[in-house]
């Protein structure tokens with residue numbers, strides 16, 4: 388009997404040993420294998436594999452930069468359920484910074500030896516596209532040595548809607564005004580039914596990916612984040628990472644992958660959610676390092692993780708600790724217990740006490756100084 392049944396190939400059995408063999412020989416692991424790792428509680432074994440994958444790419448180097456976050460406005464028409472930072476126009480606590488104030492903060496950062504400003508904000512119902520364009524131009528004049536990393540894919544899509552420009556034209560205008568690269572926010576979980584629960588007003592996962600693809604084609608490097616620890620499953624996290632891995636195969640435009648641990652306070656999701664555990668944080672970072680074989684950098688964002696987990700993560704495949712940040716609002720409005728900024732010396736200490744080499748980098752990962 389020559390039926391298809393007889394000759395069908397049975398799926399290979401997934402064991403930790405088969406995954407380990409793949410990582411040791413630099414082979415890509417499958418989504419099923421990543422799911423297997425999420426169901427394992429052998430954190431140290433997963434961490435060891437992630438550390439190996441990281442060592443091959445980055446040796447003992449751990450990167451950080453000296454940067455400052457500026458959030459021009461917290462007024463946002465989306466009001467995502469997980470976001471404690473945003474306000475409706477006119478609500479108590481709503482603010483919008485004048486361009487002069489944004490420039491003052493950028494100038495101050497440059498004087499304090501920052502190399503980057505990281506600018507993201509809400510989707511304001513009244514500000515025109517020119518406000519954002521002029522903001523970039525004004526920063527470039529006020530603090531010409533700073534690299535401007537600004538605007539998520541969500542903001543870019545909004546700029547296109549409010550200006551009538553295509554996404555490509557928005558990029559051209561912003562790059563001409565001084566945009567140097569983009570952060571990785573707004574990705575949340577790219578799976579649609581999760582988005583419907585946590586951010587129904589936000590652009591779809593497919594739109595996020597398409598705008599990032601166009602950013603990469605326009606020559607901008609970006610990061611990619613993943614907001615985890617709310618209503619999503621392990622399978623959703625893997626589907627999210629799989630979409631990023633596929634796009635990275637196509638464009639090569641992603642620099643770092645940044646899992647963002649959900650902070651539950653003051654958000655509309657808080658009632659039945661507590662946020663993440665240290666074990667989940669480390670496992671997620673380690674699996675990301677193993678699964679995203681085409682990403683050079685896995686970043687532990689100490690603001691959401693706390694300094695201690697961020698430091699321990701350096702033994703679990705992480706090779707980037709973000710930067711000094713200076714004034715963080717998004718995580719702290721949602722109850723993050725970390726400090727609002729770290730000094731450069733503080734970051735260097737975290738890294739060298741973990742037995743790694745602190746490397747100050749610029750936004751595009753050119754090393755500036757090893758400590």
Ligand code: V47
Nearest residue numbers: 469470570571572573610612614647648649650721
């Ligand atoms: O997109 C919002 C997240 C992001 C909460 O690219 C929350 O270098 C946790 O993207 N709990 C903005 N997270 C921050 C961001 C980022 C941060 C640092 C570095 C980079 C980079 C990017 O913050 C949002 C959203 O996913 N967020 N609310 C919350 N309650």
Ligand code: SF4
Nearest residue numbers: 463465466467470473
């Ligand atoms: Fe607005 Fe961004 Fe907060 Fe969503 S996460 S409400 S888009 S500021």
